[in-house]
Every structure is written in structure tokens, then in C-alpha cells.
Amino acid sequence: SAAAAAEQALALRSLEEITYGKARFKLPQDVMMGDPGVGIKAEGVDADGGGALAAGGEPAQPPKKKQRTKAGTKSTAKESAAAVAGAPEPSAASVAAAAAVAAPSVLMWRVNTEEFNRRFRHRVCADMVADKIDADAGGVLTxxxxxxxxYESTLREDRSSAVSADEATEVAARLSVRAATAGEGSGGSPVSSAASVPTILSTIAHDALELISYIGDGPGGAQYVVNMGRIVQLVxxxxxxxxxxxxxxxxxxRVxxxxxxxxxxxxxxxxxxxMLTPKDTRELLYRMLRAGFLSLQDIPRTADRAPSRTLYTWRANPAEAGAQLCGELYAGAGRVWSRIRHEMAREKELLDLIEESRVKGEMNFTLTPAQRTAAQRLKRSVDLLEASLLQLDEMIAIFNEY
Structure with a gap:
């Protein structure tokens, strides 16, 4: 019946989503390292996203080996597997109907902005460690x-999953081989050939900055985690x-x-x-207070809070200073963007003329010397403003996204 076919289609689609989720978190290591544009197409799965069918038209069975899945998917996997196991053997007509219902008519693609931000965050952390210690330490963190x-479930993870020294050494060797294969030479490898990954990990773990932490020994040797939240705070x-x-x-x-x-x-x-004079100190403190980088705390000695019997102390809060700076960065980015729009509005006629010629595919006019000068000035101004906007956007991401 139609109800049974729809139920069977829903079960097949759930099974396919679970199988895809397991395959997503069981990618090969070389793909995990960041090869973009890698798609996943399991054998017997329709490229358009239809139901997973074996060669004889029967529903494909899920992998028997237990794989790592994200939290919250275990119960769904059991329910879908039970639904498929308890369902009657589908006929050819029901399988065809199920495939027709499950297959989307149009494949839609979108940019995975969270993955981009995650990789940008990792790069910022590695650059910070390289700046604080050395290039090999930054490569080991990479x-x-x-x-x-x-295995990261959210973008703002405070700590990474545990990585053993042996696993880090193996991944470093694989990245070095890939860099050599791509023709990048030693510059593409994150760690130099003379460096010892276990020694570098031990050195970073014993650093006072607490960039990574040693959590014990495991099958692959010493286990370490990256304190990404701590590194972002330092950045x-x-x-x-x-x-x-x-x-x-x-x-x-200094203050x-x-x-x-x-x-x-x-x-x-x-x-x-x-080591400043009282006058310079007072002026400097109040200037920084006005800018929002310092705060003033009053501590009254009596209940009437008389100023003559009240202590005034100064303090610096990095979180408040960061929030103040982030607001200024947003305001600055808005001003830069407004300036770009203003510069383009000034030369609107020239831009419309060039755009019309570009659409037609032919240049049926000649720019006058004044128009050529205006176009060159506009290009220089917009390029400079856009470069400034990119720098502001990178700083905003450090305070708002990472």
C-alpha cells in the first residue's frame, strides 16, 4: 500500500543518512588534513541522493564494524536499523516507489562557513604557538x-581530542610526503625533518603558557590535548x-x-x-579609562561613602578590553564600507558606462584623459579600502568568531 511504501522509503532514507554520517567521521587521514572538494559516494548509492541499494535491488546493509559517530546519533541508528530489520521484504514496485520518494529533484550546495572558521581558528592557534616558541612547535600544533x-563538534572547542605522540609523528610524516609530492619541498612540511615530534610535544606541555596539556599515557604513547581556548585568549x-x-x-x-x-x-x-610621575600617571589612567581599556573601583571605608574616606583602585580586565576593541572594529569596518560606497557613487556614470560595455561584450567608446584618471584613482582607492576591510574582518573574527 502507499502507507507501507512511504514508511519503507522513510526507513531507507534514515539508514542512508546514518551511513553517510558514519562515513563522514571515518574519512581517510589525507582527506582529514584538508583536501577541499572531496565528495563521498558509497558503492551502490545513487549519486542524486536516492536510497542505498545493493546490486540486486535489495537495501544495502550498514557496516558491521562499529565506527565513531557524533553524540545523539546512536539512538537514531538503532531505531532505523530496527525499522529496516522488522519491515517485510519489499517488492520491486515498493523499492522503486521508495527511491522516487527519497530522491531529491535538485541538488543544492552551500559553503560550509563553520568549517572555514574552524580551519582559520586552527591556523591562528598555530601561528600564535610559532610566534611564542618556534616554527617547529607551530608545525606540531598544526x-x-x-x-x-x-572529532570537533562545535567551533569554539576549548580543548581538542587527545592525540598520541605516535599518531602526531605519523601524521607529520604523511603531511611531509604530501608536500614533497605536490612539489612544495621542505617549505610545505609543517615540521622540519630534523625535529622530533615527541620532544617538541613534551617541551610545549612543560611551558608556563599551558598551550597543550599532557593527560597520560595511552596505546600510542603520551597523550596530549591542545588548549585552544587558552591560545585564543592569548591571541x-x-x-x-x-x-x-x-x-x-x-x-x-606598561601600565x-x-x-x-x-x-x-x-x-x-x-x-x-x-616609574612614571604622578601627573603623567593620572592623565594616562583617565585617558585609558575613557577609552574603555581600564576600570575604576571605589572601596568605601564608611557606610556614607564619603569621597575622602574612599579608596579608588584601578584594574584591567582583558575580556572587557576585548569587547571594547571589538565594538570599535565593527564601527571602523562600517566606516570603511561606507567610504567604498561613497567612492563608487562619485564615479557612478563612469562605472555604468564600463558595465554596459562589459555586458554587451564590446568597447564602443574611448575614455577621455579625465575619465581614465578618475578610473585609476577609483581603483587605487577601492583596493586600499578593501585591503583595510580584510584586515579589520580578520581581527573581528578573532574576537567574535573564534
């Missing part, structure tokens, strides 16, 4: 993140300190780091520790 990437702090240095100079950065180290200090203590 290897660890590549090996644990398929954000580095951006904040860079902006403070540009705006307030070396003394402003900010001093308050991060000491917690809360009075104005006189800030002047003494930072």
Missing part, C-alpha cells in the same frame, strides 16, 4: 589540530596590547600589563611600579 579536527590579549601601544605608547602598555599582573592598584602604587 599536526595535532589536523588529526583531531574530525586576543596580543591584539589588545597592540592597540594600546599604538594609542598610548610604551607607558600605556596595562602591570594591572594585569597585580590585579587592583591605587593611583600612587601605579605611579611607583610603572
Amino acid at each position: 599536526v595535532m589540530l589536523a588529526a583531531s579536527r574530525p 586576543q590579549l596580543k591584539q589588545v596590547e597592540s592597540v594600546i601601544r599604538d594609542r598610548f605608547g610604551g607607558p600605556g602598555l 596595562f600589563r602591570l594591572l594585569l599582573l597585580k590585579g587592583q592598584l591605587e593611583q600612587k602604587q601605579v605611579a611607583d611600579f610603572s
